[in-house]
Ligand SMILES: Nc1nc2c(ncn2[C@@H]2O[C@H](COP(=O)(O)OP(=O)(O)O)[C@@H](O)[C@H]2O)c(=O)[nH]1
């Protein structure tokens with residue numbers, strides 16, 4: 207049934223490929239009849255499969271930074287997120303340096319593989335943030351780190367013999383941990399998010415949500431959203447980057463209801479109704495971290511990994527990195543920073 211007309215049509219199209227000179231460019235004729243969809247088939251949809259194969263081969267980088275005061279459960283949450291011991295806690299260098307004196311930034315990379323797709327996940331921990339008596343400007347070392355990654359990428363990009371695939375160390379997402387006080391955000395929180403929301407995708411989370419009652423949690427979430435709005439702080443997903451109505455509808459819901467995700471973290475498993483679940487054991491029972499009626503961890507995980515991972519990467523590249531790049535090239539009189547080798551050189555060259 208299908209074959210005959212298709213072949214005929216192809217022949218017809220072929221004969222048209224030998225046009226008389228100076229005629230209009232050959233446009234495939236409008237297919238007619240029942241096999242219209244087959245006739246017009248070009249194969250553009252196979253790009254999805256091609257992209258999938260490429261991604262499976264090369265894998266991709268995804269870099270998450272966690273920021274917040276010590277003891278808010280950053281390391282625990284990161285472990286929970288990937289159900290593997292990926293953060294600082296696991297590498298055993300937590301013992302001696304209980305509270306580092308200054309903000310240290312540590313990046314630990316792990317390759318995670320699922321369904322044949324490789325993801326090189328790097329978690330950047332910032333122990334020591336906000337732990338000092340005077341926390342003025344404590345966002346600075348973090349901003350510096352983020353900018354250094356943009357600079358690295360930029361240098362690779364403007365290299366004459368540039369790598370086919372530039373290693374991406376740029377921070378795609380910064381989880382900012384808010385203390386579950388039930389009061390308001392602290393000046394430190396506002397300062398950090400105010401400065402950093404311009405250079406990185408910030409996702410605010412309320413830490414240790416199990417320490418609040420349901421009413422306290424709802425109220426605190428509302429208050430945090432209000433305070434962020436009053437202070438003009440834009441968190442991810444930023445309104446201005448919604449691409450279409452579908453994005454807007456989906457993201458509005460996240461912005462107005464889910465944010466900031468009130469999470470509970472744990473890397474311990476318990477037996478609940480015959481199933482092993484990640485949870486926290488308390489005298490009153492087990493808090494299941496992946497149970498939506500217990501906390502919003504699963505929402506956060508789905509948001510970062512399942513629905514917005516690619517978008518986080520794109521906003522980082524198209525907005526934050528682009529802003530950095532334009533500024534750097536401008537400062538450099540329109541020239542790419544090619545001769546610049548180190549950070550010190552770069553400063554003296556400017
Ligand atoms: N109640 C409660 N405790 C938590 C939670 N997450 C972590 N903790 C505990 O808080 C302490 C500090 O956690 P850690 O992940 O090391 O915090 P970090 O300093 O921010 O990395 C540990 O004793 C954790 O077991 C949570 O969601 N709820």
Ligand SMILES: [Mg+2]
Pocket residue numbers: 280281282294295331333
């Ligand atoms: Mg930690």
